[in-house]
Structures are given as structure tokens and as C-alpha cells.
Amino acid sequence: MKLRLFLGFALAFGAAPSAGAQCLLCTQDKAAGTTARKAEVPLRVEVETQLDMGRVAVGAMGGEVELDPASGARRVRGDVVDLGGFALTGTVTVRGEPGAGVRVILPASVDLESGHGRTARVTSLVTDLSAAPRLGADGRLIFRFGGRLQIAGLDDGDYRGRIPVTVEYE
Template sequence: MALEVRTSLDFDRVVLTGPAGGKARLQPDGSRQTEGAITSLTGRAMTGEVVIRGEPGRQVRVELPQRIELYGYAGGALAVTHVTSDLPILPRLDSEGLLRIRFGGELFISGDAEGEYRGDVPITVDYL
């Protein structure tokens, strides 16, 4: 079994317009929402997408994290919470041995969070 990252979850540029903070959400279908003192997400924001390859027709167990820690080059930290995906209830590889999963989440920003942030998304996949 193999897991290939097609696109990384990327909120691109989020602009905080006031001290109260706010949330930016990216849904697995690519829809974007903001709440609070955040302007809308840019068109370059992208959901994460992975492809699982394995034995055709096999049912699999896929574990995505509920929280993704992000760390800035200047030492700051943020987190993507409420990670959601378009994973079916009973995931199964198709007749070609593929399963595509898209995922998004919610990013809360407050205070002085300027900078670039990066983090890892641990994904576990097993045959059932």
C-alpha cells in the first residue's frame, strides 16, 4: 500500500483585520468561509488531497488527525482544528486500487500571527 500527497493543505494568505481574531475554514469540497476579523481566503487556498494505492477492492481504515500543529519560522505556533474529509464511512479502494481523499479544516488566528507556518499531517492507512 502507498500513500501519495497530491496537494498540501494550504490556507495561502489570511489577513487579520482586527485584534479580536477570527477563523478561516476550508471544506473538503474547496469551499471557503471566514468568521470574525478575517478577510476572505484567497483563491490560491487549497484543500489537502492524498491518493491511497493498493489491492483493488480492499476495504481500508484511514486515520486523519483531528488537529494539525503549525509552526512559524519566527517561532510562533498555530493549529488547524476540526479536520474534515470526504472519506466515505466504509472506505474501499476502487477497481484500480485507488482511493482519493480530500481534507480541510479550521484555522483560528488572533494577535500577531504574521509569517509563514508549516506542519506535518500524520495519516495512517491499514487494510481491514
Template sequence: MARTAFPAAIIAVLALLPVPAPAQDGCRLCYGSPGSTPGERPLSIEIFADLSLGKLAMTGRGGGSVTVDPESSGKRTQGEMIDLGGSTITGRGLIRGEPLRDVRVDLPDRVPMSAPDGSEAELTGFTTSLPAHPVLDSNGRLEFTFGAKLVVRGSRGGNYRGRIPISVDYN
């Protein structure tokens, strides 16, 4: 199973700046590793665009949320959060492995986010552009995008950051 966690930068008051994805030196399937077929290409996952929500602001103390669509990069705000513009970027990933093999991609249910001032938020409701049964192409590659919902409780905005663990395995 290949597993990686990458930084996602979120700001709910000022501008959101993307954070470069770290080098992917994490766990990878290796030839002959438990659960893999001898001679099978190992799976790897690379995140080459971080989830970025643009500029947002809180208008009151009741909290709010913003949801990013993985297909269109569109965002929708709810509650006391408003969109101030700026670029919204869906997360983008690339899976490499054995050509024409079915894979399973797992995203978390929730990811805690925190800001330097101690305020907290949460990413939930992850969605992807992947089909119901993802398959690597004839070159052993599969690109996908992902989005999520940022939930801020109360009126504390900030430059929220967190790590989103994503894993991939052969079916």
C-alpha cells in the same frame, strides 16, 4: 498500517504558497507483515497536493479562523480574520492497496502550526471527501481530498507550517 506526515503551509497575513509533498518513504504494510493477509497488496498513501489557504489577514487582536471545505475548496473566515483572495487548495491524497478492500483513514484531532517568528496557530476539525465506509476501487486506488480549520489566537499572523500525520489501514 501506512502512515505519513506531510508539510502544510499556512499564512495568515500575506500570500500562502504550497509546499511540495516529500517523497513518501515512510512506513508501509509489507507482504507477510504482522496483521496483513499473506499475498495481500501492501497499503500506501501519497499526498500530492498540500492544504493551502490563500491570502488572509488579521484585522484586530481577537484572533480568528478560516475553514476550508474538502469538497468545494471554499473557505469561510470567522472572528478578526478576513479573506484577501488567492487560491485555496484542498489537500489531496491517493491510497493504493488490495482492490475492493475496505480501508480506514485516520486524521489527527489537532496539529500545531508555527511560523518562523515563533507565532503559533492550530489546525483542527479535519474533514474529508471520503464516504463513511471507504473502499478501494477495482484497481486498488482511492483518491480523496481533505480540509481543516486554522485557528489563530491573538493578532499574530505568519507563514504557519506544520506536519499532518495521516494513517490508513485495512478494515
């Protein structure tokens, strides 16, 4: 069995710097029956650490690499061998109105591309947030997230992509 090298990659996150301000512009339509909450402080979203699945070798059958946001543990499944290196969960800091409830939205999946035109998919993006996250008394919330990278057997290279992180006031 010949293994191909899949180099580590980092995901860059496209987060709206003031996602709350964007939502305030959209709240003029209240036909959905929800009352918009006017926040005094706009939300700011900053990526502190980019998601990095580390280095793995992939066999002909392919497999997946999963990174748990709560523990930071990396698990490989299928025809994948962990080659070490640092795997890092993504870390995001949100700043806004102290004590306010927020909603964090991540996409269901994101396609990554290598420099050779091949693709890999990240699915099951999850955070370590509680069910009803709130900004702290200092107006700050820090959370981590991870996901599952699905790799086909012939896809080697350095994969990159953008994961949109949307944060809104509740």
C-alpha cells in the same frame, strides 16, 4: 482596527508509505478479538496536493479560516479578511489491494509554526470519504481533506506543519 497580514501556507503531510505493511507487523497480537486481514498488496500513500488555506489578514480579535474538502470553499470567521489567493484542499492517493476496505486516520489537531516561533492550530480535519471507504477495482482511492485554522490576533507570518495521514486495511 489594524489588520496584520497572515501569509498563505502549505501543510506537508507525513504519510507512511506502506502503512498497511506496518500494521501487518503489529497484528500478531489478536487479543483484542479482531482477526487481522492479510493483504497481498501493501498500501502506498501519496500526497498529490498540499493543504493551503490561502492569504488572509487577521485583526486584533483573531479568528479562523475553514476549508471544506467536498466543495473546496474557504470560509473566514471572526476578525479575519480574505485576501484572495488560491486555497487548496489536500489531496491524497492511496494504492493497494483492489476492492479492499481501508481506514483513514487524521489527528484531532496539528500545531503549525511560523519562522518567528509563533504557532497556529489546525483542528477539525475532515475528509470527503464515505463512512466505509474502499479501494477501487484499480486498487486506488483518491480523497480530499480540509480543516479549520485558528489564528490569534497577533500571529502573522507563513505557517507550516506536518499532518500525519495514516491509512490501514480494514
